[in-house]
Amino acid sequence: MRVPAVIRWPNMIPAGSNTDKLLTAMDVLPTCAKLSGAELPNDxxxxxKDMMPVLLNGAASxxxxxxxxxxxxxxGVRWKSWKLHVVDGKTALYNLDEDIAEKKNLAANHPEIVQQLQSAMQAFEKDMKENLRPAGLVENPKPLTKR
Incomplete structure (x- = not known):
């Protein structure tokens, strides 16, 4: 996924700057919470993640x-330049720096990266089952509170 975004904050984010670092829509909540001084729920x-270090200082994703x-x-999972895609038992590995269109499956050439990313996916899947995310079912959501 590559979706352009425009973020404007005069005198803070340099005009005309751009980044290809990985940021997502889910980064908006923690960024706005930090900027406003609100606390995120700890349950x-x-x-x-807070995206301001990337936007202000060019930090890594x-x-x-x-x-x-x-x-x-x-x-699937993305790690650095690599993207592992696993659907219907088919596994594909792409180097996004060299193949942004995801045309050349490199899984056979890099079994160690495939294994590493499959392990990361398994750990994340386990974490998703054990830990509730905000998009999950929340009967009585707690409002954000000021620090």
């Missing part, structure tokens, strides 16, 4: 791994 897993979940099914 839920918040997968998003705050995500070690980025997981692709489609309608509740974990289908």
């Amino acid at each position: 839920l897993v918040i997968d998003g 705050p995500h070690e791994h980025f997981f692709y979940v489609h309608w509740g099914d974990l289908e």
Whole structure:
């Protein structure tokens, strides 16, 4: 997924700057909470991260791994330049720096990366089952509170 975004904050984010670092829509909540001084609930897993270090200082992506979940099914993971896609028992590995269109499956050439990313997916899937996310069922959601 590559979705452009425009973020404007005069005198804070340099005009005309851009980044190809991985940021996601789920990063908006923790970023806005931090900027406003609100506290996030500590009884839920918040997968998003504060994106301001990337936007202000060009820091690395705050995500070690980025997981692709489609309608509740974990289908892939991105790590650095690599993307592992697993659907219907078919596994494909792409180097996004060299193949942004995901045309050349490199899984056979890099079994160690496939194994590493499959392990990351298994750990994340286990974590999803054990820890409630905000998108899960929450009967009595707690409002954000000021620090």
